[in-house]
Amino acid sequence: MSPPTVAPATAGSSCSLRAAPLGDVVVLKLDALSAAPTAVTQKLAAMHGYAPEQDLATLRALPPGTLGREHALFLDANGITPLVISPNVRERFRHEPYALRYTTTHDLHHVLTGFDTGFAGEAGVVAFNVGQGAAPISRAMLSVVRTVYTLASPTQAGAIANNIRVGLAMGKKSKLVIAEPIESYFEEPLVDVRRKLSIPNPRDAGVVPSGKSIVAKLLMPRPASVPHAAP
Numbered sequence: 288m289s290p291p292t293v294a295p296a297t298a299g300s301s302c303s304l305r306a307a308p309l310g311d312v313v314v315l316k317l318d319a320l321s322a323a324p325t326a327v328t329q330k331l332a333a334m335h336g337y338a339p340e341q342d343l344a345t346l347r348a349l350p351p352g353t354l355g356r357e358h359a360l361f362l363d364a365n366g367i368t369p370l371v372i373s374p375n376v377r378e379r380f381r382h383e384p385y386a387l388r389y390t391t392t393h394d395l396h397h398v399l400t401g402f403d404t405g406f407a408g409e410a411g412v413v414a415f416n417v418g419q420g421a422a423p424i425s426r427a428m429l430s431v432v433r434t435v436y437t438l439a440s441p442t443q444a445g446a447i448a449n450n451i452r453v454g455l456a457m458g459k460k461s462k463l464v465i466a467e468p469i470e471s472y473f474e475e476p477l478v479d480v481r482r483k484l485s486i487p488n489p490r491d492a493g494v495v496p497s498g499k500s501i502v503a504k505l506l507m508p509r510p511a512s513v514p515h516a517a518p
Contacts, residue, residue, distance in 0.1 A: 352476050
């Protein structure tokens with residue numbers, strides 16, 4: 288499926304981190320630290336120029352169970368607002384969209400896979416992207432992520448290990464999410480979008496929730512569960 292046509296952003300002065308929106312900072316930092324994986328670059332060709340904004344009010348008004356509605360509920364439940372990315376940065380990454388797509392679809396990865404925002408959930412999403420070959424880290428570095436998260440919250444060691452295993456398996460079997468125009472699927476039922484992308488039902492795949500952690504509350508001060516999101 289080809290993504291909807293997106294009008295070119297107006298080119299302006301060179302991008303600067305000074306007074307830049309947080310979204311710009313995140314995209315530019317990822318681009319500076321990691322090049323697009325070779326196997327992903329060609330698959331992202333269809334995403335050139337595809338950088339739609341997310342209107343939470345519109346998403347909240349969608350029917351229950353749709354991807355857009357569940358995405359809005361996920362953001363609201365976790366106190367997250369969509370990253371603001373300037374037209375200049377959208378234009379800069381028009382033909383090299385890896386950093387832009389990886390950044391802007393992160394929260395959608397949570398919704399699609401069912402991983403929450405706690406340590407075990409974030410580990411699962413990282414593993415999912417490693418399995419997809421889209422992560423800015425290698426399979427070896429995933430072991431480092433597991434170690435760091437486990438040291439930060441030892442009681443979640445089992446959940447972290449489980450979700451990394453599940454995330455890797457899900458990522459390998461699923462279509463490359465960052466190369467799909469998933470924002471154009473917002474009005475479709477989440478279960479149908481998962482089927483379209485070959486992502487299994489989280490419960491059937493074995494996704495487990497993150498446990499409570501004082502460290503997690505300090506580093507990621509958001510609810511670790513998403514009570515309103517579809518299973």
